[in-house]
Amino acid sequence: MARETTWVELPETRYPILFEANWLAGTSASCRDVLAEHVGKTALLVSNQTVVDLYGDRLMSELEGVKVDLHLIPEGEANKTLAELEKIIGTLIKQQHTRETTLIALGGGVVGDMTGFAAAIYQRGVPFLQVPTTLLAQVDSSVGGKTAVNHALGKNMIGAFHQPRAVLMDVAVLKSLPPREFAAGMAEIVKHALLADVSYLDWLIKKQDLILQMDDVVLSEMVRKSCEIKSAIVAEDEKEQGRRALLNLGHTFGHAIETLSGYGQCLHGEAVAIGTVMAADLSARHGWISEADVERIVQLLRTFNLPTELSESLDIAAFQAAMGRDKKARASGLRLVLLRALGRAEVVSDFDERLLSETLVRFLKV
Ligand code: NAD
Ligand code: GLY
Numbered sequence: 479m480a481r482e483t484t485w486v487e488l489p490e491t492r493y494p495i496l497f498e499a500n501w502l503a504g505t506s507a508s509c510r511d512v513l514a515e516h517v518g519k520t521a522l523l524v525s526n527q528t529v530v531d532l533y534g535d536r537l538m539s540e541l542e543g544v545k546v547d548l549h550l551i552p553e554g555e556a557n558k559t560l561a562e563l564e565k566i567i568g569t570l571i572k573q574q575h576t577r578e579t580t581l582i583a584l585g586g587g588v589v590g591d592m593t594g595f596a597a598a599i600y601q602r603g604v605p606f607l608q609v610p611t612t613l614l615a616q617v618d619s620s621v622g623g624k625t626a627v628n629h630a631l632g633k634n635m636i637g638a639f640h641q642p643r644a645v646l647m648d649v650a651v652l653k654s655l656p657p658r659e660f661a662a663g664m665a666e667i668v669k670h671a672l673l674a675d676v677s678y679l680d681w682l683i684k685k686q687d688l689i690l691q692m693d694d695v696v697l698s699e700m701v702r703k704s705c706e707i708k709s710a711i712v713a714e715d716e717k718e719q720g721r722r723a724l725l726n727l728g729h730t731f732g733h734a735i736e737t738l739s740g741y742g743q744c745l746h747g748e749a750v751a752i753g754t755v756m757a758a759d760l761s762a763r764h765g766w767i768s769e770a771d772v773e774r775i776v777q778l779l780r781t782f783n784l785p786t787e788l789s790e791s792l793d794i795a796a797f798q799a800a801m802g803r804d805k806k807a808r809a810s811g812l813r814l815v816l817l818r819a820l821g822r823a824e825v826v827s828d829f830d831e832r833l834l835s836e837t838l839v840r841f842l843k844v
Contacts, residue, residue: 479698481507486621486709488641488716495621495645495705497698501540502533502609503650510540516607516643517580520545522570524593525584526553529611532654537584537609546582547573551589555742558588558628560636566596580605580643586612586659587619587746591637594625598640608645613652613663614747617670617704620645622712622722628741632803633733639717647705649697657783662747664689664782665728667700669754670707672775673727676821678703679778686781724823727815728754731841734800738792744785751784756841761817763833771820791844798838 481498494512501507521544525534530550538546549569551562570579581604583593590608597606608620626637652660671679681703682689688696708725715722732753735744744752758772776786802812813827814834 479694482702484702484705484709486641487713491641493641493644495647495709497647497649497702499648499694499698500650501646502536502611502648503653505536507648508540509646510542512644512646513540513544513607516605517541517544517582518578520547520575520579521582522547522549522566522573522575522579523582523584524549524551524566524596525589526551528553529585529589533584533611533651537582547575551585551592553588555588555628555736555746556740558592558626558741560627560629563592563596563627566592567600570596570600575600575604577601577604580607582607582609583620583642584609584611585615586610587615590615590619591625591634592627594623594640594642595627595637598625598638603640605643606640608642610645610647611651612655613660613701614666615663616647616649616652616701617663618666618708618725620647621705621708622725623716631737632800633736633741635803641716647701649694649701652697653692658745659747660692661783662745662750665747665751665754665779665784667704668775668778668782669725669727669750670704672754672758672817672820673724673815673823674707674711674821676819678707679820683778686778690782720825723813723825724815727817727823728752728757730801730804730812730814731756733804734797735788735792737800738796739790748785751779752786752788752841755779755786756837757814757816759840760814760829760833760837763836764816764830766816766818767820771817774820787841788844792842794838794842797842 479499484495501509581597583590610616610620623641626634629635728750732749735749761767762772816826818824
């Protein structure tokens with residue numbers, strides 16, 4: 479497969495998302511030219527042990543002539559913290575990185591979000607590149623410039639908008655992903671289809687077997703399609719003043735699930751899958767989509783091996799408090815992303831509180 483490029487067009491900058499199969503998982507392709515364009519004399523490669531063992535050497539070989547330092551973050555969502563972020567900054571200072579350095583995030587969304595945030599704040603901002611290695615990071619977190627760490631009281635509460643200079647994909651790295659992590663990425667893909675493009679939903683249903691068999695051509699098309707949907711929305715609304723909030727379909731519920739069940743217990747994508755079903759259920763209670771539509775969503779998520787309900791009850795009052803701390807909430811109250819139709823999401827503030835309570839009772843009492 480030849481290299482393809484999608485551009486993220488923003489008011490003040492633009493950057494490429496490169497799709498180049500086997501530049502990282504194999505040696506039959508290369509991204510040396512793009513790396514050389516964006517990386518100067520020094521770089522800090524941020525990753526974790528699993529990913530660096532798999533792909534670190536290959537990336538290093540593509541960075542010939544650059545002085546590359548390495549910083550490893552401990553695995554998992556529970557380490558997406560200010561304390562771990564400070565250690566990245568510590569490495570940058572100890573290794574005497576200047577404003578001319580480039581940070582490179584090699585890994586999933588945890589590595590990407592933390593590296594991006596470190597790049598946003600180190601010496602008031604340095605460039606960074608995203609090299610996403612999970613499906614979730616390829617279709618969602620590496621694109622759009624949202625960077626953050628968690629707080630004990632709320633997910634992604636501390637962060638900044640800081641766009642990468644480029645995103646370098648290789649779908650072949652998805653072959654080494656544990657199945658549960660692959661499924662987690664599918665949750666964000668189903669989300670993209672539900673919020674923006676019903677024909678993409680039909681395509682996912684039609685191609686589900688090939689997706690599960692990890693067919694190269696179908697995976698490439700899917701990752702590219704999701705990146706296009708996300709890029710178009712980010713291009714319209716970089717700082718989430720309006721339309722970008724739609725990308726949080728399922729996330730107000732999902733973030734509350736993650737916060738209350740303990741970061742890392744339920745994967746982000748799994749929480750998003752359950753949150754998406756909760757948003758669909760509430761949309762159906764308002765009469766905007768049908769029960770059959772909700773069932774179609776549930777079936778598709780299950781096909782991709784995702785949970786569609788909790789395995790343990792959560793306290794409703796604590797859940798409502800966590801939802802109230804969501805970044806979409808305003809002083810005037812909670813706002814939820816709901817489905818007006820399949821393929822058409824909307825931020826809603828005048829939802830029926832009674833119907834929300836019904837959804838919460840149905841999903842939180844197991
Ligand atoms: P993750 O970063 O924790 O990675 C999942 C696991 O997969 C890790 O254990 C990692 O070591 C392993 N791994 C990564 N690549 C691998 C590969 N190719 N082969 C084998 N193992 C591999 O999880 P994630 O799902 O990628 O990211 C979740 C995070 O992304 C959450 O913190 C979420 O909040 C964030 N996120 C951010 C945005 C955004 O816009 N910034 C959007 C969506 C999600
Ligand atoms: N994941 C939501 C966004 O990037 O806006």
